[in-house]
Amino acid sequence: MSEPVMNEAPVSRKNASRNKWAAVGALGVALVAFLLITVSGIGDNLVYYWTPSDLEANRDKAVGATIRLGGMVKPGSIVGGKNGSTLEFDVTDYKSTVHVKSNGVPPQMFREEIGVVVEGTMTDAGHFECNRLMVSHGNEYRAPKEGEHPDVKELIQSTEGLE
Amino acid sequence: MSDPLFDNAASEGRPVVAWVLIGLGIATLLFGSYVGLFVAPQEKFMGEVYRILFVHVPTAWNALLALTFAFGCALMFLFRGDWRWDARLEAGIEIGVVLSFLLCCQGAIWAKPTWGVWWDWDPRLTTTAVLLAAFLGILALRRFVDDPVKRATWSSVATVIAYVDVPIVYFSVKWWNSLHQMQSTPNTVSSAFHLPLRVNAIGILLLLIGVITLRTRIAKMRLREELAPPEPAAGSAMEYAPGAGR
Numbered sequence: 001m002s003e004p005v006m007n008e009a010p011v012s013r014k015n016a017s018r019n020k021w022a023a024v025g026a027l028g029v030a031l032v033a034f035l036l037i038t039v040s041g042i043g044d045n046l047v048y049y050w051t052p053s054d055l056e057a058n059r060d061k062a063v064g065a066t067i068r069l070g071g072m073v074k075p076g077s078i079v080g081g082k083n084g085s086t087l088e089f090d091v092t093d094y095k096s097t098v099h100v101k102s103n104g105v106p107p108q109m110f111r112e113e114i115g116v117v118v119e120g121t122m123t124d125a126g127h128f129e130c131n132r133l134m135v136s137h138g139n140e141y142r143a144p145k146e147g148e149h150p151d152v153k154e155l156i157q158s159t160e161g162l163e
Numbered sequence: 164m165s166d167p168l169f170d171n172a173a174s175e176g177r178p179v180v181a182w183v184l185i186g187l188g189i190a191t192l193l194f195g196s197y198v199g200l201f202v203a204p205q206e207k208f209m210g211e212v213y214r215i216l217f218v219h220v221p222t223a224w225n226a227l228l229a230l231t232f233a234f235g236c237a238l239m240f241l242f243r244g245d246w247r248w249d250a251r252l253e254a255g256i257e258i259g260v261v262l263s264f265l266l267c268c269q270g271a272i273w274a275k276p277t278w279g280v281w282w283d284w285d286p287r288l289t290t291t292a293v294l295l296a297a298f299l300g301i302l303a304l305r306r307f308v309d310d311p312v313k314r315a316t317w318s319s320v321a322t323v324i325a326y327v328d329v330p331i332v333y334f335s336v337k338w339w340n341s342l343h344q345m346q347s348t349p350n351t352v353s354s355a356f357h358l359p360l361r362v363n364a365i366g367i368l369l370l371l372i373g374v375i376t377l378r379t380r381i382a383k384m385r386l387r388e389e390l391a392p393p394e395p396a397a398g399s400a401m402e403y404a405p406g407a408g409r
Binding site: 015016018019020022023025026027029030031033034037038046047048049051070106107108109110111117132133134135136137138139140141142143144 | 203204205206207208209212213216237238240241242244276277278279280283285286312316319320321323324326327330331334338339340341342343344345346347348351352353355356
């Protein structure tokens with residue numbers, strides 16, 4: 001480390017002009033990469049989850065394949081899930097609805113009208129068999145209104161199910 | 164020597180300003196975290212868990228800011244050939260990597276109780292992991308190259324290219340469907356939560372500037388040693404260290 005490496009001025013004139021071209025080249029590469037991802041169709045192949053409508057349209061592809069389905073939990077559709085029984089609910093994008101059966105314990109945040117992403121496959125029987133249930137949270141953070149309190153007891157109870 | 168790196172060698176005193184900034188940053192963070200933990204109300208659905216928001220979001224802003232600073236330094240070095248930009252580049256990337264790593268850890272801690280998983284390969288998380296890996300790679304590259312000219316040039320070029328991931332991380336939640344929520348705006352966050360969020364953002368920013376200043380100083384000292392012409396007789400590179408030999 002301590003031995004001097006160079007005897008000349010830090011960046012020679014030759015290096016300086018080469019560096020400018022390197023900068024232009026690097027900016028070019030970065031720009032092309034950016035355009036490929038944003039403007040061209042490459043980004044369209046980046047599908048994290050299918051919506052219920054996507055699933056409806058591609059039902060034959062979805063049967064037997066491992067896919068993720070994302071949408072909202074339909075109000076009033078949650079059945080079971082207590083004491084290890086199968087949890088069933090409907091996932092909707094307000095156009096199509098898919099019935100989901102899950103064996104795992106749902107995360108603390110799971111409730112009606114919250115976003116979920118479920119991983120699993122479509123069955124011949126017409127429902128989605130879920131191995132992994134994830135709850136997504138929106139970008140809204142609200143303080144409870146005057147006199148309103150989050151039900152702490154319920155929150156604590158629901159965490160107990162976490163592995 | 165006409166290079167400013169050498170001209171400033173004598174004038175560079177103790178980094179008082181940097182330490183003041185770090186002190187102010189820590190004090191600001193303590194205040195913001197106190198408000199965030201004890202004064203701000205619970206969130207309607209998440210209860211207490213949401214409070215990690217007050218460090219997670221400021222960490223994200225500052226991580227992207229540090230890497231943007233590094234991107235600027237890389238371009239400045241390549242176009243100007245001034246060694247001080249190489250020193251700043253080193254500092255910017257290092258702090259950016261530390262913040263990105265913290266960001267991933269905080270995210271995982273928040274994800275488990277809310278999403279139900281520690282990690283998932285959703286677009287936001289994946290692009291952030293790529294960001295961390297890319298800039299860690301550039302730090303490794305800097306370690307392995309002994310020639311300061313090659314080191315500075317290669318890492319600057321790599322930084323300019325790797326930086327393309329920063330806007331992709333930012334927009335990933337808008338462009339693709341993901342598990343991670345979209346950016347919040349003041350409209351989607353209750354005003355009771357604004358103060359700790361902003362105070363902590365300023366606190367981390369002050370820390371960031373202070374630490375980058377200190378780290379740049381160290382990088383400059385090393386560069387001075389590396390670039391010093393060999394002295395004819397008893398000279399050693401140590402003479403260029405600030406304060407030494409007086």
